[in-house]
Amino acid sequence: MPEGHSVRRLAQQFGDVFSGETLAVSSPQGRFTAGAALLDGQVLTEARAHGKHLFLHFDHAVVLHVHLGLYGAWDFGGDATFRGASSIGAPRKIGESEVFGDARAPAYAGPPEPKGAVRVRLVGRHGWADLRGATTCAAITEAEAQSVLARLGPDPLRNQPGDRARFVQGLQSRKAPIAALLMDQKVIAGVGNVYRAEVLFRQRLDPWLPGNAVPEEAAGLLWDDTAAVMADGVRDGRIITTPASYWAEGAVPPSADDAHYVYKREGLPCRVCAATVGITDLLGRKLYWCPGCQSP
DNA sequence: GATTAATGCTAAA
DNA sequence: TTAGCCTTAATCT
Known part of the structure:
Protein backbone atom coordinates (compact mmCIF):
# COMPACT_ATOMS: atom_id res chain seq x y z
CA MET A 1 0.00 0.00 0.00
CA ARG A 151 1.78 8.99 -19.52
CA LEU A 152 2.98 10.17 -16.10
CA GLY A 153 3.27 13.69 -14.80
CA PRO A 154 6.26 15.14 -12.98
CA ASP A 155 7.50 13.27 -9.90
CA PRO A 156 8.22 15.59 -6.97
CA LEU A 157 10.83 13.12 -5.72
CA ARG A 158 12.78 13.60 -8.95
CA ASN A 159 12.02 17.31 -9.12
CA GLN A 160 13.82 17.86 -12.39
CA PRO A 161 14.17 21.25 -14.03
CA GLY A 162 10.81 22.32 -15.39
CA ASP A 163 8.82 19.88 -13.27
CA ARG A 164 7.46 22.57 -10.98
CA ALA A 165 6.24 24.60 -13.95
CA ARG A 166 4.74 21.49 -15.54
CA PHE A 167 2.78 20.81 -12.37
CA VAL A 168 1.54 24.37 -12.09
CA GLN A 169 0.52 24.33 -15.74
CA GLY A 170 -1.15 20.92 -15.39
CA LEU A 171 -3.12 22.07 -12.37
CA GLN A 172 -4.21 25.39 -13.81
CA SER A 173 -5.29 23.93 -17.13
CA ARG A 174 -7.98 21.78 -15.52
CA LYS A 175 -11.22 22.68 -13.83
CA ALA A 176 -11.57 19.56 -11.71
CA PRO A 177 -11.28 19.98 -7.93
CA ILE A 178 -7.70 20.26 -6.77
CA ALA A 179 -8.23 17.20 -4.55
CA ALA A 180 -9.02 15.16 -7.67
CA LEU A 181 -6.10 16.57 -9.65
CA LEU A 182 -3.56 15.66 -6.95
CA MET A 183 -4.58 12.03 -7.37
CA ASP A 184 -4.24 12.21 -11.15
CA GLN A 185 -0.86 10.65 -11.93
CA LYS A 186 -0.64 12.66 -15.12
CA VAL A 187 -0.76 15.89 -13.14
CA ILE A 188 1.66 14.76 -10.43
CA ALA A 189 3.13 11.28 -10.11
CA GLY A 190 3.45 9.55 -6.76
CA VAL A 191 0.85 11.30 -4.62
CA GLY A 192 -1.72 8.99 -3.02
CA ASN A 193 -4.61 9.41 -0.65
CA VAL A 194 -2.52 10.21 2.43
CA TYR A 195 -0.27 12.82 0.85
CA ARG A 196 -3.24 14.28 -1.02
CA ALA A 197 -5.12 15.01 2.18
CA GLU A 198 -2.07 16.10 4.14
CA VAL A 199 -0.51 18.52 1.66
CA LEU A 200 -3.86 20.18 0.98
CA PHE A 201 -4.18 20.74 4.71
CA ARG A 202 -0.60 21.95 5.10
CA GLN A 203 -1.20 24.48 2.37
CA ARG A 204 -4.65 25.35 3.77
CA LEU A 205 -6.23 24.70 0.38
CA ASP A 206 -9.92 24.04 -0.16
CA PRO A 207 -10.10 20.54 -1.70
CA TRP A 208 -12.90 21.62 -4.05
CA LEU A 209 -11.10 24.61 -5.45
CA PRO A 210 -10.95 24.07 -9.23
CA GLY A 211 -7.45 23.64 -10.57
CA ASN A 212 -7.85 26.63 -12.85
CA ALA A 213 -8.75 28.78 -9.83
CA VAL A 214 -5.57 28.00 -7.89
CA PRO A 215 -3.29 31.05 -7.89
CA GLU A 216 0.07 30.44 -9.51
CA GLU A 217 1.97 31.12 -6.31
CA ALA A 218 -0.20 28.72 -4.31
CA ALA A 219 0.25 26.03 -6.94
CA GLY A 220 4.02 26.42 -6.83
CA LEU A 221 4.08 26.28 -3.04
CA LEU A 222 1.92 23.16 -3.17
CA TRP A 223 4.52 21.50 -5.39
CA ASP A 224 7.36 22.58 -3.13
CA ASP A 225 5.66 21.31 0.01
CA THR A 226 4.73 18.01 -1.61
CA ALA A 227 8.33 17.51 -2.71
CA ALA A 228 9.59 18.29 0.78
CA VAL A 229 7.17 16.10 2.70
CA MET A 230 7.61 13.18 0.29
CA ALA A 231 11.39 13.43 0.56
CA ASP A 232 10.91 13.11 4.33
CA GLY A 233 8.84 10.01 3.61
CA VAL A 234 11.71 8.47 1.66
CA ARG A 235 14.05 9.17 4.55
CA ASP A 236 11.67 7.96 7.27
CA GLY A 237 10.10 5.02 5.48
CA ARG A 238 6.66 6.28 6.49
CA ILE A 239 4.42 9.27 5.99
CA ILE A 240 4.86 11.87 8.70
CA THR A 241 3.42 15.28 7.93
CA THR A 242 3.17 16.86 11.38
CA PRO A 243 6.10 18.56 13.11
CA ALA A 244 7.47 17.23 16.41
CA SER A 245 5.49 19.81 18.36
CA TYR A 246 2.37 17.75 17.63
CA TRP A 247 3.80 14.46 18.87
CA ALA A 248 3.11 12.96 22.26
CA GLU A 249 5.74 13.65 24.87
CA GLY A 250 8.87 11.65 24.11
CA ALA A 251 7.31 9.91 21.13
CA VAL A 252 10.03 10.03 18.49
CA PRO A 253 9.11 8.95 15.92
CA PRO A 254 5.42 9.79 16.38
CA SER A 255 2.62 7.25 16.78
CA ALA A 256 0.38 6.72 13.78
CA ASP A 257 -2.23 8.88 15.51
CA ASP A 258 0.10 11.87 15.70
CA ALA A 259 1.76 11.60 12.30
CA HIS A 260 -1.05 13.22 10.29
CA TYR A 261 -3.20 16.35 10.39
CA VAL A 262 -6.39 15.03 8.83
CA TYR A 263 -5.91 11.59 7.23
CA LYS A 264 -8.12 9.08 9.08
CA ARG A 265 -8.94 11.73 11.70
CA GLU A 266 -12.58 12.23 10.71
CA GLY A 267 -14.76 13.29 13.62
CA LEU A 268 -11.77 14.43 15.68
CA PRO A 269 -10.91 18.05 16.39
CA CYS A 270 -8.51 19.68 13.97
CA ARG A 271 -5.05 19.99 15.53
CA VAL A 272 -4.93 23.64 14.50
CA CYS A 273 -8.44 25.14 14.72
CA ALA A 274 -10.39 22.45 16.62
CA ALA A 275 -13.11 22.23 13.95
CA THR A 276 -14.30 18.69 13.33
CA VAL A 277 -12.27 16.95 10.62
CA GLY A 278 -14.55 15.91 7.77
CA ILE A 279 -14.70 12.92 5.46
CA THR A 280 -16.40 12.45 2.11
CA ASP A 281 -16.18 10.30 -0.98
CA LEU A 282 -14.44 11.77 -4.01
CA LEU A 283 -14.11 9.57 -7.11
CA GLY A 284 -14.32 6.45 -5.02
CA ARG A 285 -11.64 7.44 -2.52
CA LYS A 286 -12.05 8.92 0.92
CA LEU A 287 -11.16 12.57 1.21
CA TYR A 288 -10.28 14.00 4.61
CA TRP A 289 -10.14 17.73 5.29
CA CYS A 290 -10.63 20.41 7.92
CA PRO A 291 -13.65 22.61 7.14
CA GLY A 292 -12.19 25.31 9.36
CA CYS A 293 -8.68 25.58 7.99
CA GLN A 294 -9.50 24.70 4.40
CA SER A 295 -12.59 26.79 3.70
CA PRO A 296 -12.94 28.74 0.46
C1' DG B 1 -14.10 -17.52 11.89
C1' DA B 2 -16.09 -14.06 8.74
C1' DT B 3 -16.20 -9.58 6.85
C1' DT B 4 -14.52 -5.23 5.56
C1' DA B 5 -11.58 -1.62 4.16
C1' DA B 6 -7.11 -0.13 2.56
C1' DT B 7 -1.39 4.56 1.19
C1' DG B 8 -4.41 2.13 -6.66
C1' DC B 9 -4.95 1.24 -10.90
C1' DT B 10 -6.12 -1.47 -15.29
C1' DA B 11 -9.02 -3.44 -18.44
C1' DA B 12 -13.25 -5.35 -19.57
C1' DA B 13 -18.16 -4.23 -20.02
C1' DT C 1 -19.22 1.76 -14.45
C1' DT C 2 -17.57 -2.33 -12.48
C1' DA C 3 -14.66 -6.48 -11.56
C1' DG C 4 -10.10 -7.81 -10.58
C1' DC C 5 -5.96 -8.03 -8.01
C1' DC C 6 -6.09 -12.28 -4.19
C1' DT C 7 -2.86 -9.24 0.73
C1' DT C 8 -3.19 -7.55 5.38
C1' DA C 9 -5.02 -5.69 9.60
C1' DA C 10 -8.78 -4.25 11.96
C1' DT C 11 -13.36 -4.99 13.02
C1' DC C 12 -17.40 -7.80 13.16
C1' DT C 13 -20.09 -12.12 14.99
Missing part, protein backbone atom coordinates in the same frame (compact mmCIF):
# COMPACT_ATOMS: atom_id res chain seq x y z
CA PRO A 2 2.57 2.47 -1.10
CA GLU A 3 2.68 6.02 -2.25
CA GLY A 4 5.60 7.36 -4.23
CA HIS A 5 8.02 7.46 -1.31
CA SER A 6 7.78 3.69 -0.81
CA VAL A 7 8.40 2.94 -4.47
CA ARG A 8 11.41 5.25 -4.42
CA ARG A 9 12.78 3.31 -1.46
CA LEU A 10 12.17 0.04 -3.26
CA ALA A 11 14.10 1.23 -6.32
CA GLN A 12 16.96 2.23 -4.05
CA GLN A 13 16.80 -1.17 -2.40
CA PHE A 14 16.93 -3.10 -5.67
CA GLY A 15 19.86 -1.01 -6.82
CA ASP A 16 21.71 -1.59 -3.57
CA VAL A 17 21.30 -5.32 -3.29
CA PHE A 18 20.95 -6.62 -6.86
CA SER A 19 22.50 -4.14 -9.26
CA GLY A 20 25.10 -5.75 -11.50
CA GLU A 21 24.03 -9.25 -10.46
CA THR A 22 22.76 -12.07 -12.59
CA LEU A 23 19.33 -12.93 -11.25
CA ALA A 24 17.28 -16.08 -11.32
CA VAL A 25 13.73 -15.02 -12.14
CA SER A 26 10.69 -17.24 -11.73
CA SER A 27 6.96 -17.07 -11.14
CA PRO A 28 6.04 -19.56 -8.41
CA GLN A 29 2.40 -18.53 -8.78
CA GLY A 30 2.54 -19.29 -12.49
CA ARG A 31 0.85 -16.11 -13.72
CA PHE A 32 4.11 -14.55 -14.91
CA THR A 33 5.90 -17.60 -16.27
CA ALA A 34 6.49 -16.26 -19.78
CA GLY A 35 7.72 -12.88 -18.53
CA ALA A 36 9.97 -14.47 -15.96
CA ALA A 37 11.54 -16.61 -18.67
CA LEU A 38 12.46 -13.44 -20.57
CA LEU A 39 14.32 -12.11 -17.53
CA ASP A 40 15.81 -15.27 -16.05
CA GLY A 41 19.60 -15.31 -16.04
CA GLN A 42 19.97 -11.67 -17.04
CA VAL A 43 21.88 -8.93 -15.23
CA LEU A 44 20.04 -6.14 -13.42
CA THR A 45 21.57 -2.89 -14.57
CA GLU A 46 19.38 -0.21 -13.03
CA ALA A 47 16.37 0.20 -10.80
CA ARG A 48 14.27 3.32 -11.22
CA ALA A 49 11.07 4.74 -9.77
CA HIS A 50 8.73 7.30 -11.26
CA GLY A 51 5.70 8.03 -9.15
CA LYS A 52 4.31 4.68 -8.06
CA HIS A 53 5.89 2.79 -10.96
CA LEU A 54 9.00 0.67 -10.52
CA PHE A 55 11.26 -0.19 -13.47
CA LEU A 56 13.96 -2.84 -13.18
CA HIS A 57 16.21 -2.60 -16.24
CA PHE A 58 18.13 -5.66 -17.40
CA ASP A 59 21.17 -5.70 -19.64
CA HIS A 60 19.39 -7.22 -22.63
CA ALA A 61 17.03 -4.22 -22.79
CA VAL A 62 14.08 -5.91 -21.17
CA VAL A 63 12.43 -4.06 -18.30
CA LEU A 64 10.42 -5.47 -15.44
CA HIS A 65 7.59 -3.00 -14.88
CA VAL A 66 5.80 -3.24 -11.54
CA HIS A 67 2.95 -1.29 -10.03
CA LEU A 68 1.91 -2.46 -6.58
CA GLY A 69 -1.63 -1.12 -6.70
CA LEU A 70 -3.61 -1.19 -3.52
CA TYR A 71 -2.03 -4.15 -1.79
CA GLY A 72 0.91 -5.38 -3.75
CA ALA A 73 4.11 -5.91 -1.79
CA TRP A 74 7.72 -6.92 -2.08
CA ASP A 75 9.36 -9.09 0.56
CA PHE A 76 13.13 -9.33 0.81
CA GLY A 77 15.47 -11.69 2.55
CA GLY A 78 19.08 -12.70 2.46
CA ASP A 79 22.36 -13.06 4.25
CA ALA A 80 24.32 -10.47 6.22
CA THR A 81 25.94 -9.12 3.03
CA PHE A 82 22.52 -8.57 1.52
CA ARG A 83 21.16 -6.89 4.60
CA GLY A 84 24.28 -4.80 4.95
CA ALA A 85 23.79 -3.48 1.43
CA SER A 86 20.14 -2.74 2.08
CA SER A 87 19.04 0.86 2.30
CA ILE A 88 15.91 -0.31 4.05
CA GLY A 89 17.48 -2.36 6.80
CA ALA A 90 15.71 -3.74 9.78
CA PRO A 91 12.06 -4.70 9.83
CA ARG A 92 9.81 -1.70 10.07
CA LYS A 93 6.16 -0.77 10.15
CA ILE A 94 3.76 -3.62 9.55
CA GLY A 95 1.85 -3.15 6.32
CA GLU A 96 4.71 -1.61 4.44
CA SER A 97 6.02 -3.61 1.58
CA GLU A 98 9.58 -3.16 2.69
CA VAL A 99 9.77 -5.88 5.29
CA PHE A 100 12.49 -8.38 5.97
CA GLY A 101 11.22 -11.68 7.24
CA ASP A 102 13.74 -11.97 10.04
CA ALA A 103 16.71 -9.66 10.50
CA ARG A 104 18.46 -12.25 12.67
CA ALA A 105 18.03 -15.02 10.12
CA PRO A 106 20.82 -17.57 9.94
CA ALA A 107 23.22 -17.61 7.02
CA TYR A 108 21.50 -17.41 3.66
CA ALA A 109 20.66 -20.84 2.38
CA GLY A 110 18.48 -19.84 -0.53
CA PRO A 111 14.98 -18.42 -0.48
CA PRO A 112 12.20 -20.08 1.52
CA GLU A 113 9.32 -21.99 0.02
CA PRO A 114 7.04 -19.38 -1.57
CA LYS A 115 4.25 -18.32 0.75
CA GLY A 116 0.96 -17.46 -0.92
CA ALA A 117 0.71 -16.25 -4.49
CA VAL A 118 4.22 -15.12 -5.41
CA ARG A 119 3.91 -13.49 -8.83
CA VAL A 120 7.63 -13.14 -9.37
CA ARG A 121 10.71 -14.15 -7.42
CA LEU A 122 14.17 -12.69 -7.99
CA VAL A 123 17.11 -14.59 -6.55
CA GLY A 124 20.66 -13.26 -6.40
CA ARG A 125 23.79 -14.55 -4.76
CA HIS A 126 23.07 -12.99 -1.39
CA GLY A 127 19.34 -12.61 -1.24
CA TRP A 128 15.94 -12.81 -2.82
CA ALA A 129 12.83 -10.68 -3.45
CA ASP A 130 9.22 -11.85 -3.80
CA LEU A 131 6.40 -9.87 -5.38
CA ARG A 132 2.76 -10.57 -4.64
CA GLY A 133 -0.57 -8.88 -5.26
CA ALA A 134 0.66 -6.31 -7.79
CA THR A 135 -1.68 -4.61 -10.23
CA THR A 136 0.99 -4.57 -12.92
CA CYS A 137 3.89 -6.96 -13.40
CA ALA A 138 5.15 -7.11 -16.94
CA ALA A 139 8.32 -7.68 -18.95
CA ILE A 140 8.44 -4.82 -21.45
CA THR A 141 10.85 -3.17 -23.86
CA GLU A 142 12.75 0.04 -23.15
CA ALA A 143 10.46 1.78 -25.65
CA GLU A 144 7.40 0.55 -23.82
CA ALA A 145 8.88 1.78 -20.55
CA GLN A 146 9.31 5.18 -22.15
CA SER A 147 5.68 5.24 -23.16
CA VAL A 148 4.65 4.45 -19.59
CA LEU A 149 6.77 7.39 -18.42
CA ALA A 150 5.18 9.59 -21.07
Whole structure:
Protein backbone atom coordinates (compact mmCIF):
# COMPACT_ATOMS: atom_id res chain seq x y z
CA MET A 1 0.00 0.00 0.00
CA PRO A 2 2.57 2.47 -1.10
CA GLU A 3 2.68 6.02 -2.25
CA GLY A 4 5.60 7.36 -4.23
CA HIS A 5 8.02 7.46 -1.31
CA SER A 6 7.78 3.69 -0.81
CA VAL A 7 8.40 2.94 -4.47
CA ARG A 8 11.41 5.25 -4.42
CA ARG A 9 12.78 3.31 -1.46
CA LEU A 10 12.17 0.04 -3.26
CA ALA A 11 14.10 1.23 -6.32
CA GLN A 12 16.96 2.23 -4.05
CA GLN A 13 16.80 -1.17 -2.40
CA PHE A 14 16.93 -3.10 -5.67
CA GLY A 15 19.86 -1.01 -6.82
CA ASP A 16 21.71 -1.59 -3.57
CA VAL A 17 21.30 -5.32 -3.29
CA PHE A 18 20.95 -6.62 -6.86
CA SER A 19 22.50 -4.14 -9.26
CA GLY A 20 25.10 -5.75 -11.50
CA GLU A 21 24.03 -9.25 -10.46
CA THR A 22 22.76 -12.07 -12.59
CA LEU A 23 19.33 -12.93 -11.25
CA ALA A 24 17.28 -16.08 -11.32
CA VAL A 25 13.73 -15.02 -12.14
CA SER A 26 10.69 -17.24 -11.73
CA SER A 27 6.96 -17.07 -11.14
CA PRO A 28 6.04 -19.56 -8.41
CA GLN A 29 2.40 -18.53 -8.78
CA GLY A 30 2.54 -19.29 -12.49
CA ARG A 31 0.85 -16.11 -13.72
CA PHE A 32 4.11 -14.55 -14.91
CA THR A 33 5.90 -17.60 -16.27
CA ALA A 34 6.49 -16.26 -19.78
CA GLY A 35 7.72 -12.88 -18.53
CA ALA A 36 9.97 -14.47 -15.96
CA ALA A 37 11.54 -16.61 -18.67
CA LEU A 38 12.46 -13.44 -20.57
CA LEU A 39 14.32 -12.11 -17.53
CA ASP A 40 15.81 -15.27 -16.05
CA GLY A 41 19.60 -15.31 -16.04
CA GLN A 42 19.97 -11.67 -17.04
CA VAL A 43 21.88 -8.93 -15.23
CA LEU A 44 20.04 -6.14 -13.42
CA THR A 45 21.57 -2.89 -14.57
CA GLU A 46 19.38 -0.21 -13.03
CA ALA A 47 16.37 0.20 -10.80
CA ARG A 48 14.27 3.32 -11.22
CA ALA A 49 11.07 4.74 -9.77
CA HIS A 50 8.73 7.30 -11.26
CA GLY A 51 5.70 8.03 -9.15
CA LYS A 52 4.31 4.68 -8.06
CA HIS A 53 5.89 2.79 -10.96
CA LEU A 54 9.00 0.67 -10.52
CA PHE A 55 11.26 -0.19 -13.47
CA LEU A 56 13.96 -2.84 -13.18
CA HIS A 57 16.21 -2.60 -16.24
CA PHE A 58 18.13 -5.66 -17.40
CA ASP A 59 21.17 -5.70 -19.64
CA HIS A 60 19.39 -7.22 -22.63
CA ALA A 61 17.03 -4.22 -22.79
CA VAL A 62 14.08 -5.91 -21.17
CA VAL A 63 12.43 -4.06 -18.30
CA LEU A 64 10.42 -5.47 -15.44
CA HIS A 65 7.59 -3.00 -14.88
CA VAL A 66 5.80 -3.24 -11.54
CA HIS A 67 2.95 -1.29 -10.03
CA LEU A 68 1.91 -2.46 -6.58
CA GLY A 69 -1.63 -1.12 -6.70
CA LEU A 70 -3.61 -1.19 -3.52
CA TYR A 71 -2.03 -4.15 -1.79
CA GLY A 72 0.91 -5.38 -3.75
CA ALA A 73 4.11 -5.91 -1.79
CA TRP A 74 7.72 -6.92 -2.08
CA ASP A 75 9.36 -9.09 0.56
CA PHE A 76 13.13 -9.33 0.81
CA GLY A 77 15.47 -11.69 2.55
CA GLY A 78 19.08 -12.70 2.46
CA ASP A 79 22.36 -13.06 4.25
CA ALA A 80 24.32 -10.47 6.22
CA THR A 81 25.94 -9.12 3.03
CA PHE A 82 22.52 -8.57 1.52
CA ARG A 83 21.16 -6.89 4.60
CA GLY A 84 24.28 -4.80 4.95
CA ALA A 85 23.79 -3.48 1.43
CA SER A 86 20.14 -2.74 2.08
CA SER A 87 19.04 0.86 2.30
CA ILE A 88 15.91 -0.31 4.05
CA GLY A 89 17.48 -2.36 6.80
CA ALA A 90 15.71 -3.74 9.78
CA PRO A 91 12.06 -4.70 9.83
CA ARG A 92 9.81 -1.70 10.07
CA LYS A 93 6.16 -0.77 10.15
CA ILE A 94 3.76 -3.62 9.55
CA GLY A 95 1.85 -3.15 6.32
CA GLU A 96 4.71 -1.61 4.44
CA SER A 97 6.02 -3.61 1.58
CA GLU A 98 9.58 -3.16 2.69
CA VAL A 99 9.77 -5.88 5.29
CA PHE A 100 12.49 -8.38 5.97
CA GLY A 101 11.22 -11.68 7.24
CA ASP A 102 13.74 -11.97 10.04
CA ALA A 103 16.71 -9.66 10.50
CA ARG A 104 18.46 -12.25 12.67
CA ALA A 105 18.03 -15.02 10.12
CA PRO A 106 20.82 -17.57 9.94
CA ALA A 107 23.22 -17.61 7.02
CA TYR A 108 21.50 -17.41 3.66
CA ALA A 109 20.66 -20.84 2.38
CA GLY A 110 18.48 -19.84 -0.53
CA PRO A 111 14.98 -18.42 -0.48
CA PRO A 112 12.20 -20.08 1.52
CA GLU A 113 9.32 -21.99 0.02
CA PRO A 114 7.04 -19.38 -1.57
CA LYS A 115 4.25 -18.32 0.75
CA GLY A 116 0.96 -17.46 -0.92
CA ALA A 117 0.71 -16.25 -4.49
CA VAL A 118 4.22 -15.12 -5.41
CA ARG A 119 3.91 -13.49 -8.83
CA VAL A 120 7.63 -13.14 -9.37
CA ARG A 121 10.71 -14.15 -7.42
CA LEU A 122 14.17 -12.69 -7.99
CA VAL A 123 17.11 -14.59 -6.55
CA GLY A 124 20.66 -13.26 -6.40
CA ARG A 125 23.79 -14.55 -4.76
CA HIS A 126 23.07 -12.99 -1.39
CA GLY A 127 19.34 -12.61 -1.24
CA TRP A 128 15.94 -12.81 -2.82
CA ALA A 129 12.83 -10.68 -3.45
CA ASP A 130 9.22 -11.85 -3.80
CA LEU A 131 6.40 -9.87 -5.38
CA ARG A 132 2.76 -10.57 -4.64
CA GLY A 133 -0.57 -8.88 -5.26
CA ALA A 134 0.66 -6.31 -7.79
CA THR A 135 -1.68 -4.61 -10.23
CA THR A 136 0.99 -4.57 -12.92
CA CYS A 137 3.89 -6.96 -13.40
CA ALA A 138 5.15 -7.11 -16.94
CA ALA A 139 8.32 -7.68 -18.95
CA ILE A 140 8.44 -4.82 -21.45
CA THR A 141 10.85 -3.17 -23.86
CA GLU A 142 12.75 0.04 -23.15
CA ALA A 143 10.46 1.78 -25.65
CA GLU A 144 7.40 0.55 -23.82
CA ALA A 145 8.88 1.78 -20.55
CA GLN A 146 9.31 5.18 -22.15
CA SER A 147 5.68 5.24 -23.16
CA VAL A 148 4.65 4.45 -19.59
CA LEU A 149 6.77 7.39 -18.42
CA ALA A 150 5.18 9.59 -21.07
CA ARG A 151 1.78 8.99 -19.52
CA LEU A 152 2.98 10.17 -16.10
CA GLY A 153 3.27 13.69 -14.80
CA PRO A 154 6.26 15.14 -12.98
CA ASP A 155 7.50 13.27 -9.90
CA PRO A 156 8.22 15.59 -6.97
CA LEU A 157 10.83 13.12 -5.72
CA ARG A 158 12.78 13.60 -8.95
CA ASN A 159 12.02 17.31 -9.12
CA GLN A 160 13.82 17.86 -12.39
CA PRO A 161 14.17 21.25 -14.03
CA GLY A 162 10.81 22.32 -15.39
CA ASP A 163 8.82 19.88 -13.27
CA ARG A 164 7.46 22.57 -10.98
CA ALA A 165 6.24 24.60 -13.95
CA ARG A 166 4.74 21.49 -15.54
CA PHE A 167 2.78 20.81 -12.37
CA VAL A 168 1.54 24.37 -12.09
CA GLN A 169 0.52 24.33 -15.74
CA GLY A 170 -1.15 20.92 -15.39
CA LEU A 171 -3.12 22.07 -12.37
CA GLN A 172 -4.21 25.39 -13.81
CA SER A 173 -5.29 23.93 -17.13
CA ARG A 174 -7.98 21.78 -15.52
CA LYS A 175 -11.22 22.68 -13.83
CA ALA A 176 -11.57 19.56 -11.71
CA PRO A 177 -11.28 19.98 -7.93
CA ILE A 178 -7.70 20.26 -6.77
CA ALA A 179 -8.23 17.20 -4.55
CA ALA A 180 -9.02 15.16 -7.67
CA LEU A 181 -6.10 16.57 -9.65
CA LEU A 182 -3.56 15.66 -6.95
CA MET A 183 -4.58 12.03 -7.37
CA ASP A 184 -4.24 12.21 -11.15
CA GLN A 185 -0.86 10.65 -11.93
CA LYS A 186 -0.64 12.66 -15.12
CA VAL A 187 -0.76 15.89 -13.14
CA ILE A 188 1.66 14.76 -10.43
CA ALA A 189 3.13 11.28 -10.11
CA GLY A 190 3.45 9.55 -6.76
CA VAL A 191 0.85 11.30 -4.62
CA GLY A 192 -1.72 8.99 -3.02
CA ASN A 193 -4.61 9.41 -0.65
CA VAL A 194 -2.52 10.21 2.43
CA TYR A 195 -0.27 12.82 0.85
CA ARG A 196 -3.24 14.28 -1.02
CA ALA A 197 -5.12 15.01 2.18
CA GLU A 198 -2.07 16.10 4.14
CA VAL A 199 -0.51 18.52 1.66
CA LEU A 200 -3.86 20.18 0.98
CA PHE A 201 -4.18 20.74 4.71
CA ARG A 202 -0.60 21.95 5.10
CA GLN A 203 -1.20 24.48 2.37
CA ARG A 204 -4.65 25.35 3.77
CA LEU A 205 -6.23 24.70 0.38
CA ASP A 206 -9.92 24.04 -0.16
CA PRO A 207 -10.10 20.54 -1.70
CA TRP A 208 -12.90 21.62 -4.05
CA LEU A 209 -11.10 24.61 -5.45
CA PRO A 210 -10.95 24.07 -9.23
CA GLY A 211 -7.45 23.64 -10.57
CA ASN A 212 -7.85 26.63 -12.85
CA ALA A 213 -8.75 28.78 -9.83
CA VAL A 214 -5.57 28.00 -7.89
CA PRO A 215 -3.29 31.05 -7.89
CA GLU A 216 0.07 30.44 -9.51
CA GLU A 217 1.97 31.12 -6.31
CA ALA A 218 -0.20 28.72 -4.31
CA ALA A 219 0.25 26.03 -6.94
CA GLY A 220 4.02 26.42 -6.83
CA LEU A 221 4.08 26.28 -3.04
CA LEU A 222 1.92 23.16 -3.17
CA TRP A 223 4.52 21.50 -5.39
CA ASP A 224 7.36 22.58 -3.13
CA ASP A 225 5.66 21.31 0.01
CA THR A 226 4.73 18.01 -1.61
CA ALA A 227 8.33 17.51 -2.71
CA ALA A 228 9.59 18.29 0.78
CA VAL A 229 7.17 16.10 2.70
CA MET A 230 7.61 13.18 0.29
CA ALA A 231 11.39 13.43 0.56
CA ASP A 232 10.91 13.11 4.33
CA GLY A 233 8.84 10.01 3.61
CA VAL A 234 11.71 8.47 1.66
CA ARG A 235 14.05 9.17 4.55
CA ASP A 236 11.67 7.96 7.27
CA GLY A 237 10.10 5.02 5.48
CA ARG A 238 6.66 6.28 6.49
CA ILE A 239 4.42 9.27 5.99
CA ILE A 240 4.86 11.87 8.70
CA THR A 241 3.42 15.28 7.93
CA THR A 242 3.17 16.86 11.38
CA PRO A 243 6.10 18.56 13.11
CA ALA A 244 7.47 17.23 16.41
CA SER A 245 5.49 19.81 18.36
CA TYR A 246 2.37 17.75 17.63
CA TRP A 247 3.80 14.46 18.87
CA ALA A 248 3.11 12.96 22.26
CA GLU A 249 5.74 13.65 24.87
CA GLY A 250 8.87 11.65 24.11
CA ALA A 251 7.31 9.91 21.13
CA VAL A 252 10.03 10.03 18.49
CA PRO A 253 9.11 8.95 15.92
CA PRO A 254 5.42 9.79 16.38
CA SER A 255 2.62 7.25 16.78
CA ALA A 256 0.38 6.72 13.78
CA ASP A 257 -2.23 8.88 15.51
CA ASP A 258 0.10 11.87 15.70
CA ALA A 259 1.76 11.60 12.30
CA HIS A 260 -1.05 13.22 10.29
CA TYR A 261 -3.20 16.35 10.39
CA VAL A 262 -6.39 15.03 8.83
CA TYR A 263 -5.91 11.59 7.23
CA LYS A 264 -8.12 9.08 9.08
CA ARG A 265 -8.94 11.73 11.70
CA GLU A 266 -12.58 12.23 10.71
CA GLY A 267 -14.76 13.29 13.62
CA LEU A 268 -11.77 14.43 15.68
CA PRO A 269 -10.91 18.05 16.39
CA CYS A 270 -8.51 19.68 13.97
CA ARG A 271 -5.05 19.99 15.53
CA VAL A 272 -4.93 23.64 14.50
CA CYS A 273 -8.44 25.14 14.72
CA ALA A 274 -10.39 22.45 16.62
CA ALA A 275 -13.11 22.23 13.95
CA THR A 276 -14.30 18.69 13.33
CA VAL A 277 -12.27 16.95 10.62
CA GLY A 278 -14.55 15.91 7.77
CA ILE A 279 -14.70 12.92 5.46
CA THR A 280 -16.40 12.45 2.11
CA ASP A 281 -16.18 10.30 -0.98
CA LEU A 282 -14.44 11.77 -4.01
CA LEU A 283 -14.11 9.57 -7.11
CA GLY A 284 -14.32 6.45 -5.02
CA ARG A 285 -11.64 7.44 -2.52
CA LYS A 286 -12.05 8.92 0.92
CA LEU A 287 -11.16 12.57 1.21
CA TYR A 288 -10.28 14.00 4.61
CA TRP A 289 -10.14 17.73 5.29
CA CYS A 290 -10.63 20.41 7.92
CA PRO A 291 -13.65 22.61 7.14
CA GLY A 292 -12.19 25.31 9.36
CA CYS A 293 -8.68 25.58 7.99
CA GLN A 294 -9.50 24.70 4.40
CA SER A 295 -12.59 26.79 3.70
CA PRO A 296 -12.94 28.74 0.46
C1' DG B 1 -14.10 -17.52 11.89
C1' DA B 2 -16.09 -14.06 8.74
C1' DT B 3 -16.20 -9.58 6.85
C1' DT B 4 -14.52 -5.23 5.56
C1' DA B 5 -11.58 -1.62 4.16
C1' DA B 6 -7.11 -0.13 2.56
C1' DT B 7 -1.39 4.56 1.19
C1' DG B 8 -4.41 2.13 -6.66
C1' DC B 9 -4.95 1.24 -10.90
C1' DT B 10 -6.12 -1.47 -15.29
C1' DA B 11 -9.02 -3.44 -18.44
C1' DA B 12 -13.25 -5.35 -19.57
C1' DA B 13 -18.16 -4.23 -20.02
C1' DT C 1 -19.22 1.76 -14.45
C1' DT C 2 -17.57 -2.33 -12.48
C1' DA C 3 -14.66 -6.48 -11.56
C1' DG C 4 -10.10 -7.81 -10.58
C1' DC C 5 -5.96 -8.03 -8.01
C1' DC C 6 -6.09 -12.28 -4.19
C1' DT C 7 -2.86 -9.24 0.73
C1' DT C 8 -3.19 -7.55 5.38
C1' DA C 9 -5.02 -5.69 9.60
C1' DA C 10 -8.78 -4.25 11.96
C1' DT C 11 -13.36 -4.99 13.02
C1' DC C 12 -17.40 -7.80 13.16
C1' DT C 13 -20.09 -12.12 14.99
